[in-house]
Amino acid sequence: xxxxxxxxPKVVAVVASxxxxxxxxxxxxxxxxxxxxxxxxxxxxxxxxxxxxxxFRYAGCSPSCYVVAYVYLHRFSSRQQSVAVDSFxxxxxxxxxxxxxxxxxxxxxxxxxxxxxxxxxxxxxxNVLELDFLFGLGFDLNVTLSMFDDYCRILQSxxxxxxxxxTCGVFDEEEEQSKLGEEQQLVVGGQG
Numbered sequence: 001x002x003x004x005x006x007x008x009p010k011v012v013a014v015v016a017s018x019x020x021x022x023x024x025x026x027x028x029x030x031x032x033x034x035x036x037x038x039x040x041x042x043x044x045x046x047x048x049x050x051x052x053x054x055x056f057r058y059a060g061c062s063p064s065c066y067v068v069a070y071v072y073l074h075r076f077s078s079r080q081q082s083v084a085v086d087s088f089x090x091x092x093x094x095x096x097x098x099x100x101x102x103x104x105x106x107x108x109x110x111x112x113x114x115x116x117x118x119x120x121x122x123x124x125x126x127n128v129l130e131l132d133f134l135f136g137l138g139f140d141l142n143v144t145l146s147m148f149d150d151y152c153r154i155l156q157s158x159x160x161x162x163x164x165x166x167t168c169g170v171f172d173e174e175e176e177q178s179k180l181g182e183e184q185q186l187v188v189g190g191q192g
Contacts, residue, residue: 008056009063014158015070016052019090023048026086036082037125037132038089038096044120051091051119058118061102061109064148068105069097071143071151072133080136095119096129104141 044051052066073093077085085093095115102109116126134141 006057008053010159011063011152011155012052012056012066013049014155015066016049018070018155018158019052019073019094020048022085023087023090026084036084036089037128038083038092040088040092043087044091046091046120048087048090048094052094055095055098055118059098059102059110059115061098061106065098065101065105067148067151067155068101068143069094070155071147072097072100072137072141075140076133076136079138083136091119092121092129093133095121095126096133099126099130100133100141104143 046054056066073085076093076097077083083089083093095118099112099115102115112126112130113123116123119126121129
């Protein structure tokens with residue numbers, strides 16, 4: 001890691017991993033979905049992990065925004081099942097989720113033009129994506145503390161699965177497996 005470069009928090013890495021798996025599962029299912037503003041003509045050259053790392057490096061938002069963005073993505077995919085969460089759309093979807101999460105959660109944030117530049121799209125496209133996403137959610141951006149905690153537990157259980165350690169004994173094995181099943185539903189909820 002270069003001097004002055006911030007280490008990516010585990011929660012951000014886990015969200016990136018879940019996004020990657022959701023896109024791969026949807027790609028594998030090859031379900032026909034309608035075109036949407038989120039769908040690119042081709043797969044981006046940058047992996048979703050690389051993209052999320054880039055956003056983390058330049059966006060300057062809190063790690064809690066990544067949890068809220070994940071909640072928004074799940075909520076959107078449950079309500080807008082005709083919009084594929086695949087490798088053609090996951091980058092734009094997540095950028096939009098994070099933009100809205102930052103606006104809703106953090107006190108200080110950059111404008112849409114900045115996020116568009118970080119995300120590799122035009123400001124006009126960022127504005128369209130934001131509006132389309134808001135209507136797709138029915139402007140339901142509230143995430144209760146209870147819901148935030150539930151998603152944090154799911155992400156934490158995923159951290160334990162990806163890199164087990166002796167410090168990761170929050171859930172017993174049966175509860176961890178149950179949470180893992182819930183996580184799979186959250187990742188691809190409504191995709192199917």
